[in-house]
Amino acid sequence: xxxxxxxxxxxxxxxxxxxxxxxxxxxxxxxxxxxxxxxxxxxxxxxxxxxxxxxxxxxxxxxxxxxxxxxxxxxxxxxxxxxxxxxxxxxxxxxxxxxxxxxxxxxxxxxxxxxxxxxxxxxxxxxxxxxxxxxxxxxxxxxxxxxxxxxxxxxxxxxxxxxxxxxxxxxxxxxxxxxxxxxxxxxxxxxxxxxxxxxxxxxxxxxxxxxxxxxxxxxxxxxxxxxxxxxxxxxxxxxxxxxxxxxxxxxxxxxxxxxxxxxxxxxxxxxxx
Numbered sequence: 001x002x003x004x005x006x007x008x009x010x011x012x013x014x015x016x017x018x019x020x021x022x023x024x025x026x027x028x029x030x031x032x033x034x035x036x037x038x039x040x041x042x043x044x045x046x047x048x049x050x051x052x053x054x055x056x057x058x059x060x061x062x063x064x065x066x067x068x069x070x071x072x073x074x075x076x077x078x079x080x081x082x083x084x085x086x087x088x089x090x091x092x093x094x095x096x097x098x099x100x101x102x103x104x105x106x107x108x109x110x111x112x113x114x115x116x117x118x119x120x121x122x123x124x125x126x127x128x129x130x131x132x133x134x135x136x137x138x139x140x141x142x143x144x145x146x147x148x149x150x151x152x153x154x155x156x157x158x159x160x161x162x163x164x165x166x167x168x169x170x171x172x173x174x175x176x177x178x179x180x181x182x183x184x185x186x187x188x189x190x191x192x193x194x195x196x197x198x199x200x201x202x203x204x205x206x207x208x209x210x211x212x213x214x215x216x217x218x219x220x221x222x223x224x225x226x227x228x229x230x231x232x233x234x235x236x237x238x239x240x241x242x243x244x245x246x247x248x249x250x251x252x253x254x255x256x257x258x259x260x261x262x263x264x265x266x267x268x269x270x271x272x273x
Contacts, residue, residue: 033071111266157187164262167192189265191258206250
């Protein structure tokens with residue numbers, strides 16, 4: 001079998017000059033591929049000179065609006081900033097849900113979501129705050145779950161008064177798992193994540209570190225992290241952590257799933273169950 005004789009390298013020379021490159025407005029949710037890196041994702045934001053893409057794993061990257069810099073269905077295009085002001089307005093909340101413009105926060109409902117501490121509450125607010133305000137759901141810190149069964153009894157869950165609880169380090173055999181096993185109310189849903197502390201539920205790449213340090217047993221986890229990273233104190237590190245979170249893409253899937261289930265639980269209009 002004879003190989004084909006390619007008389008001309010199809011990639012040789014400046015191929016951009018050999019044909020007209022179409023111009024496409026970077027509308028929200030338009031799926032494109034950045035030509036140089038191969039990164040493929042949907043448009044989530046577009047500034048004057050750059051576009052932000054989000055891939056199917058929730059990773060976000062910003063690219064300059066270079067001429068012939070993108071591909072749509074394999075065809076080379078030049079992306080431009082949308083001409084319509086409405087088109088460049090963020091269409092999704094930090095949690096990734098569809099934004100509902102002009103809707104005011106509801107009066108707080110009887111249902112609640114409990115989290116372990118103030119950092120947990122701040123992180124949930126950072127990602128899901130807009131959604132929770134629309135639903136009228138309040139998030140309250142517990143400062144630990146050692147007395148969780150008593151706290152649930154004091155809350156008095158029932159139809160129309162549901163409770164969701166987010167627990168740190170909820171893994172088999174842990175102290176937290178034994179406490180949660182005592183909860184039996186059908187109006188209470190307890191979910192959790194495997195991380196020792198809510199800080200660890202933030203992706204290291206978002207914080208600007210390679211990985212969360214391994215802290216020896218018996219050492220305060222937050223202080224151990226600060227010592228390993230050369231940070232002055234936990235408050236300074238916490239400010240760095242919370243500033244690094246701008247959307248659901250910056251936190252681990254285990255936390256995303258746990259919080260989403262709680263929100264579904266406390267906002268479901270199921271009575272008499």
